[in-house]
Amino acid sequence: MANSGEDFSQFEISKEEKDKLVAEVIRYILFKTHQNSGCAIKREELSQLVTKNYRHRSLPAFVINEAKDKLSTIFGYELRELQRSRPSSTNHARLSQQSGADAKSYVIISQLPAEVYRKYVEDVNTSHLTGFTFVVISIVHLAGGKIAEENLWHHLKRMGLHATDENHPVLGNVKQVVETLVQQRYLQKDKVIGPEGNTLFYELAERALDGPVCERIKQYISQIVKKDIATMDT
Amino acid sequence: MAVLNWKHHALIQSLLSRGPLKEKEFHSIFTGITGQNPGTHQEKFNDYLLKINRELSFVQLDLRACRDQYDGQVYYGVVNNVSDEQSKLGTRYSVPQIAFFKAIIEAIAQDVTAQGTISNIDALNIKLENQVLNSLGSQSQDGSLNVPAAFRNFTLSQKEKTLDQLVQDKWLCFTEDGNVGVGVRSILDLRSWFRNAEVPSCEVCNEAGLKAKLCPNEGCTVRIHQYCLKRRVCQRGVIVCPSCDTQWQYQPPKAEPIELEDEASGPTQSQPPSRSTQSQPPLRSRRKRQRLSQNDDAETAGCSSQAASQADSDMRRVTRSSARLR
Numbered sequence: 001m002a003n004s005g006e007d008f009s010q011f012e013i014s015k016e017e018k019d020k021l022v023a024e025v026i027r028y029i030l031f032k033t034h035q036n037s038g039c040a041i042k043r044e045e046l047s048q049l050v051t052k053n054y055r056h057r058s059l060p061a062f063v064i065n066e067a068k069d070k071l072s073t074i075f076g077y078e079l080r081e082l083q084r085s086r087p088s089s090t091n092h093a094r095l096s097q098q099s100g101a102d103a104k105s106y107v108i109i110s111q112l113p114a115e116v117y118r119k120y121v122e123d124v125n126t127s128h129l130t131g132f133t134f135v136v137i138s139i140v141h142l143a144g145g146k147i148a149e150e151n152l153w154h155h156l157k158r159m160g161l162h163a164t165d166e167n168h169p170v171l172g173n174v175k176q177v178v179e180t181l182v183q184q185r186y187l188q189k190d191k192v193i194g195p196e197g198n199t200l201f202y203e204l205a206e207r208a209l210d211g212p213v214c215e216r217i218k219q220y221i222s223q224i225v226k227k228d229i230a231t232m233d234t
Numbered sequence: 235m236a237v238l239n240w241k242h243h244a245l246i247q248s249l250l251s252r253g254p255l256k257e258k259e260f261h262s263i264f265t266g267i268t269g270q271n272p273g274t275h276q277e278k279f280n281d282y283l284l285k286i287n288r289e290l291s292f293v294q295l296d297l298r299a300c301r302d303q304y305d306g307q308v309y310y311g312v313v314n315n316v317s318d319e320q321s322k323l324g325t326r327y328s329v330p331q332i333a334f335f336k337a338i339i340e341a342i343a344q345d346v347t348a349q350g351t352i353s354n355i356d357a358l359n360i361k362l363e364n365q366v367l368n369s370l371g372s373q374s375q376d377g378s379l380n381v382p383a384a385f386r387n388f389t390l391s392q393k394e395k396t397l398d399q400l401v402q403d404k405w406l407c408f409t410e411d412g413n414v415g416v417g418v419r420s421i422l423d424l425r426s427w428f429r430n431a432e433v434p435s436c437e438v439c440n441e442a443g444l445k446a447k448l449c450p451n452e453g454c455t456v457r458i459h460q461y462c463l464k465r466r467v468c469q470r471g472v473i474v475c476p477s478c479d480t481q482w483q484y485q486p487p488k489a490e491p492i493e494l495e496d497e498a499s500g501p502t503q504s505q506p507p508s509r510s511t512q513s514q515p516p517l518r519s520r521r522k523r524q525r526l527s528q529n530d531d532a533e534t535a536g537c538s539s540q541a542a543s544q545a546d547s548d549m550r551r552v553t554r555s556s557a558r559l560r
Contacts, residue, residue: 023293024320030250030293031324074289075250076243112244120263121247 011056018063024049025067029079033108039183040082040105077108082185082206107185107207128170132177135159137186137208138221146190149200152178241267242286246312249297254311254404254418257299300421303350303445304409306461311422330384331396333365335405339424342416342444343433348457350445351413358393362386416444437476438462451480 011018025046032041046067047060068079082105110117122130139155140147153163156174166173181187188205191198207213244267249255255263261272264279272279286297294316299308314321325332337360341352362385397414400406404417421441428442429435436443436459446457456477458466463484466473473482 019292024318026293027318027320028323031320035323035326070292073238074292075246076238076240077247110243110247112240112247116240116244116267117247120244120266121251123252 011054011059011062013054013056013059018066021050021054021059021063022066022070025063026071026074029067029071029106029108036183037180038107039180040107040185043081043104043106046106071108072111076111078111080107080109080210081105082107105185129177132171133181133186134217134220136178136181137204137217140187140202140204140208141217141221146201146203149202152202237285238289242282242289245282246286246290246297249310249312254309254422257308257310260310298422300418300425300441301439301459301461302407302418303421303459304407304415306459309418309422311419313422327396327399328384329382330362330388330392331399333362333385334360334388334393334396335400337362337365338406338414339416339420339427340431342414343428343431343442345444348434348443348446348448351409351411351415353413354397357397357414358390360393362388436462438465447482449475449478449480450482451475451478454478454480 013021028046028049029041032045043064046064050060050063064079071077071079083103110121112121136152136156139152143151156162161168161171161174163175166175168174171177178187182189182202182205184207185205186208187202190201190203192201208217245260245263248263249260261279264282265271268278268282270278283297290296290312294314296313296315297310298313299310301308314324327335338352338357341356341360342350345352363381365385397406401408401414401417404419406420407415407417409415421444425442428444433442433444434455434457435441436446437456438458439462441459443457443459446459447463449456454475454477456475463473463482466476467484468474471484473484474480475482
């Protein structure tokens with residue numbers, strides 16, 4: 001690429017230094033993802049890796065872009081950028097002075113075809129969590145994309161999952177798992193100030209609203225619901 | 235220009251997502267993805283791994299194989315090569331948990347009898363304060379140790395839970411006799427740590443000899459893994475220490491074909507009269523010091539059969555394996 005030569009001189013760093021930064025960012029993403037089980041990583045954290053030692057203002061963006069590239073070519077992971085699409089709630093307006101760029105966060109998503117992923121990559125030891133994620137997202141979906149906290153638990157209770165349960169044999173602390181879904185950006189929490197006090201609402205967030213994911217969920221739900229309708233008819 | 239395609243990516247992601255995999259499993263994934271069996275298409279398999287490692291080196295990671303020291307099985311995993319700030323994040327264990335793990339590994343590594351294990355009780359009795367001692371060296375600030383509260387308050391049940399978690403994550407393992415041993419992940423990841431801790435290496439494969447057979451000569455420091463012993467069996471069917479020429483007792487592994495019954499008749503091997511001058515066994519020159527290649531059963535059966543007439547087939551088998559490495 002003809003541009004790369006100019007890019008380096010623009011940033012005043014050598015190719016080796018640039019490569020080192022890109023590698024650091026990639027490693028940070030991989031290790032952090034493992035540590036926090038797939039919760040989103042803030043762009044700010046990645047930028048810091050660069051600005052720690054280098055002052056040039058557009059260098060972080062350049063490095064992150066190249067890291068995105070390499071994650072795809074080396075690992076087959078997409079570095080998905082999630083932007084907080086809706087402000088979390090009205091009373092946080094004061095705090096949302098962050099510039100648009102900083103509110104971005106990232107997750108890595110496998111680019112493998114679903115069949116391949118399911119057959120070879122998926123870790124069966126975590127399928128209980130994936131299953132739970134699907135159930136919760138479906139409930140919120142069927143509720144129109146937004147559901148009050150107590151309604152959600154009302155439905156989960158029908159499956160034997162209680163908010164107070166800290167020792168569920170499969171999921172452990174169930175409330176904590178729901179909280180993890182928020183951190184992984186499948187759900188987001190909204191506090192709505194109502195006449196009777198504050199109600200906590202769960203809303204579908206970026207990862208659950210992602211195109212392909214949304215489609216598949218709708219398909220699965222309709223499969224399940226069709227089955228129910230059929231048995232009701234007989 | 236992409237060097238790796240989705241097939242390479244699938245292999246990498248499967249290891250990253252599922253942790254170290256047994257050779258059989260990894261091979262079957264390879265077969266499923268490429269339609270070719272690594273056993274019959276060794277070149278292609280190696281080519282894939284080579285390509286993958288060239289790319290992974292950009293981020294100081296490595297796809298490598300190792301052997302579980304308790305059952306000799308080969309495992310594949312993606313390993314981190316450099317300990318830097320980023321990799322320190324890559325753990326879900328707390329500081330006292332890591333200290334506990336380190337203490338267990340140290341205890342196993344320092345075992346002069348090369349049993350490769352410590353008992354469950356000993357593991358649970360480990361005092362984390364000693365870990366602090368070790369890291370501070372011999373300095374003692376006004377006589378009192380600065381032991382963090384988390385270390386002092388690390389309860390027995392926390393140790394048990396940590397132990398279970400470490401075994402589940404394959405950093406440690408529970409051996410058949412109920413002891414705690416070094417897990418596959420540790421063997422993959424901690425290679426350089428073992429070297430720095432000066433754990434004696436196996437003479438045959440040059441990997442840390444955590445669980446290994448020691449030379450019967452007490453003055454000799456040679457040790458060899460059980461599964462590596464087969465490679466040192468010479469034409470006459472005995473094992474001789476490479477450094478002190480003492481004869482070793484050789485027990486063929488239990489999973490031997492029936493025609494070798496005369497060897498497996500009892501735990502003690504019959505001792506042929508030892509000769510002071512031993513001719514160099516042909517197998518010794520083929521000792522592989524590189525990364526372990528798969529050791530298929532045919533080769534092991536061939537090596538342990540003692541008849542001289544088998545020597546030719548031994549050589550043939552061994553040369554096949556050397557071809558594999560290229």
